[in-house]
Amino acid sequence: MSDADLGGAMKSVYDSERLAASYAFDRPPVHQRILESIRLKGSVGRALDIGCGAGVSTAALAPLAEYVIGLEPVPAMLVHRRSVAPSARFVIGTAEGLPFAAASFDLVAAAGSLNYTDLSAALAEVARVLTPDGIFLLYDFSQGRYSRTGDALETWFKSFQQRFPSSSGWRPLAVQELRLAGTGLRLLDYTDLEIPIRMTLDDYLRYVLGEVNVDSAIARGDDSAEQARDWCHRTLVEVFRSGELTVVFRGYLATLAPAGHGCSHG
Numbered sequence: 001m002s003d004a005d006l007g008g009a010m011k012s013v014y015d016s017e018r019l020a021a022s023y024a025f026d027r028p029p030v031h032q033r034i035l036e037s038i039r040l041k042g043s044v045g046r047a048l049d050i051g052c053g054a055g056v057s058t059a060a061l062a063p064l065a066e067y068v069i070g071l072e073p074v075p076a077m078l079v080h081r082r083s084v085a086p087s088a089r090f091v092i093g094t095a096e097g098l099p100f101a102a103a104s105f106d107l108v109a110a111a112g113s114l115n116y117t118d119l120s121a122a123l124a125e126v127a128r129v130l131t132p133d134g135i136f137l138l139y140d141f142s143q144g145r146y147s148r149t150g151d152a153l154e155t156w157f158k159s160f161q162q163r164f165p166s167s168s169g170w171r172p173l174a175v176q177e178l179r180l181a182g183t184g185l186r187l188l189d190y191t192d193l194e195i196p197i198r199m200t201l202d203d204y205l206r207y208v209l210g211e212v213n214v215d216s217a218i219a220r221g222d223d224s225a226e227q228a229r230d231w232c233h234r235t236l237v238e239v240f241r242s243g244e245l246t247v248v249f250r251g252y253l254a255t256l257a258p259a260g261h262g263c264s265h266g
Helices: 017-025 030-035 056-064 119-129 152-163 201-209 212-220 225-236
Strands: 044-050 065-072 089-092 105-111 130-141 185-200 244-258
Touching: 017 212, 030 056, 030 105, 030 130, 030 185, 030 244, 044 056, 044 119, 056 065, 056 105, 105 119, 119 130, 119 185, 130 185, 152 225, 185 201, 201 225, 212 225
Parallel strands: 044 065, 044 105, 065 089, 105 130
Antiparallel strands: 130 244, 185 244
């Protein structure tokens, strides 16, 4: 699979050069921290990252597989792919119609991307492209709105959400309540996670200005990029008065496998 497969179009809130750059270069390494916890019996052959965004989650899969493909429905998000994940290959496509043959991948991952899909169709497609002993890593994490040193960041984040309302179309996904019958998958394990990341004011400012709700406000003309930055910086100074915060990203990691088959992870 080569970058020649990049093509097509899908209009979305993610169809944004600014958002693509932020997702590529300004996000904390949460994907990497989550996937570092995975224990496999050696590297697998082929891995697929569904809804890979700018490719950061694809790059985080590289230590787990010899060959990694990132699949993304919005071409604009992949403009920095060669900088972010130079050893991976990328394809434009959707989770409900994966453009791959059956039993093509030993490992499939999806980080928050199935929240935008026809879930039953997407899960059935994951089961179809997995090898009989393959595994599916379904994970996600919240925005960085918590700190281990008081509630100032959480209070600020509530005002941030009021200032920049969400418009991404994201839907919550209750993994432990998924109806897996008929999808060809079974749930092996589920773990709630807390990922602590030390961040300076500048780190956090770059991260939060790259959130979808800020980009959407700028695209609508509600704010300029400068106005958004000025508001966030001015209101965050007191939150980061000690210089750094340990920002906590809360999330989960679920491991699934084809129904009726074993699993190769340890």
